[in-house]
Amino acid sequence: MADFDQENNKLTVKIVYYGPGLSGKTTNIMSLHDLVANGGRGDLMKLETQGDRTLFFDLLPVYFQSANGFKIKLKLFTVPGQVKHNATRKAVLSRADAVAFIADSQNDQSMNNAMSFENLEENATQVGLDFNTLPLVVQFNKRDLPNIIPEESVRKRWEPTGLPVFFATALRGAGVLETFTSLVQLAYRQLTAKYGLAEKYGLSEQVFIQHLVK
Numbered sequence: 772m773a774d775f776d777q778e779n780n781k782l783t784v785k786i787v788y789y790g791p792g793l794s795g796k797t798t799n800i801m802s803l804h805d806l807v808a809n810g811g812r813g814d815l816m817k818l819e820t821q822g823d824r825t826l827f828f829d830l831l832p833v834y835f836q837s838a839n840g841f842k843i844k845l846k847l848f849t850v851p852g853q854v855k856h857n858a859t860r861k862a863v864l865s866r867a868d869a870v871a872f873i874a875d876s877q878n879d880q881s882m883n884n885a886m887s888f889e890n891l892e893e894n895a896t897q898v899g900l901d902f903n904t905l906p907l908v909v910q911f912n913k914r915d916l917p918n919i920i921p922e923e924s925v926r927k928r929w930e931p932t933g934l935p936v937f938f939a940t941a942l943r944g945a946g947v948l949e950t951f952t953s954l955v956q957l958a959y960r961q962l963t964a965k966y967g968l969a970e971k972y973g974l975s976e977q978v979f980i981q982h983l984v985k
């Protein structure tokens with residue numbers, strides 16, 4: 772749940788990058804580190820890694836201030852995708868305002884993607900998030916590789932969920948900002964319905980998004 776400090780006009784939003792091991796969650800926020808800004812961003816914190824693998828989580832803070840002094844901080848987390856780190860995954864997911872599900876496009880990863888998505892639903896429910904209203908977008912990463920699921924098949928498979936689907940090559944920063952922007956947009960809509968960001972604070976969706984992109 773977003774932390775809204777009304778006295779100081781400060782809103783903190785938690786965004787979580789979820790998905791199977793090696794799908795590119797850490798790579799997504801590494802790319803975002805270079806792509807977002809204007810208002811500012813902090814350093815990318817990688818907590819405990821072993822080679823490539825996230826053992827605990829990564830955190831990238833992104834913040835901006837609107838013209839009328841309203842402060843927004845987005846905390847971007849990645850979970851460790853490896854199956855064995857489920858307890859940590861659940862802890863990181865807790866109180867999330869929005870989730871980007873990063874899938875690996877390679878054909879042989881379909882099962883891992885499906886299992887991880889089920890795991891997301893299960894953990895979300897366990898930490899008290901409403902999976903049906905949770906702002907959620909899906910990204911199929913690693914489009915640069917051979918032996919990937921065709922876009923058409925991905926779209927057909929995900930269409931019934933109604934979730935926005937993006938295709939990315941996070942290693943080169945492609946599709947990363949689109950995924951993030953769409954997620955922030957969904958998060959904004961839910962938060963403004965709850966807190967009246969637009970009416971009470973003059974913080975429109977356009978301003979919110981615009982501050983994030985270079």
Ligand SMILES: Nc1nc2c(ncn2[C@@H]2O[C@H](COP(=O)(O)OP(=O)(O)OP(=O)(O)O)[C@@H](O)[C@H]2O)c(=O)[nH]1
Pocket residue numbers: 790791792793794795796797798799823824825826849850851852853912913914915916939940941942943
């Ligand atoms: N070819 C290719 N490789 C990628 C892409 N994105 C990430 N990778 C590579 O995939 C590997 C895993 O990426 P990470 O971002 O560490 O994956 P992760 O999802 O954070 O993995 P865990 O921390 O174990 O959950 C790294 O070697 C990345 O360089 C991509 O778009 N294309």
Ligand SMILES: [Mg+2]
Pocket residue numbers: 796797798823824825849850851852
């Ligand atoms: Mg990682």
